[in-house]
Amino acid sequence: GDPNQLRRVVDNLLANARVHTPNGTMISVRIKSEKNQVILEVADNGPGIPPDQIHRVFDRFWQADHNQRDSHGLGLAIVRAIVVAHGGTITASNRIEPHGAVITMTLPRQLTPSSGVNEASILRKHAVIAEP
Numbered sequence: 001g002d003p004n005q006l007r008r009v010v011d012n013l014l015a016n017a018r019v020h021t022p023n024g025t026m027i028s029v030r031i032k033s034e035k036n037q038v039i040l041e042v043a044d045n046g047p048g049i050p051p052d053q054i055h056r057v058f059d060r061f062w063q064a065d066h067n068q069r070d071s072h073g074l075g076l077a078i079v080r081a082i083v084v085a086h087g088g089t090i091t092a093s094n095r096i097e098p099h100g101a102v103i104t105m106t107l108p109r110q111l112t113p114s115s116g117v118n119e120a121s122i123l124r125k126h127a128v129i130a131e132p
Contacts, residue, residue: 001107005082012075013042013103021046025100036109043102048094057092083107 010029017027021044030041049057058080083090088107095102 001086002082006086006107009079009082009105010040010042012079013105016075016103017042017044017046017101021100033109038107038109040105040107041102043095043100045098045100048099048101049092051094054092054094058090 014027014029017025021027025044025046027042027044030039030043032039032041058076060074060077080090083105086107088105090103090105093102093104094100
């Protein structure tokens with residue numbers, strides 16, 4: 001696998017949890033190994049994701065907070081592309097106790113070197129690129 005791209009996934013998940021929750025929100029990261037896969041879970045005790053919107057979390061240009069001027073709504077779409085390119089899956093859910101959002105990424109334990117997985121190829125797949 002591409003360690004830089006996988007680090008980007010974790011960085012993005014942590015940044016999203018920090019940006020989209022109130023100050024003082026607890027964010028936890030759990031990593032566990034099961035059979036032939038590794039599972040990474042980023043959870044917070046913030047307000048969670050609106051239930052009617054949770055299916056859109058990984059869509060391009062979707063934003064939970066439409067007032068956020070710094071975001072283009074591409075972060076989680078790119079995260080999903082990186083995870084899928086590494087043979088994994090990623091899901092979003094809400095928990096009830098304690099309240100909050102949970103993003104769960106599952107990757108195969110034995111990653112093969114990613115051929116052709118780079119930022120440019122991921123952005124081409126998941127962004128609208130204006131051509132002159």
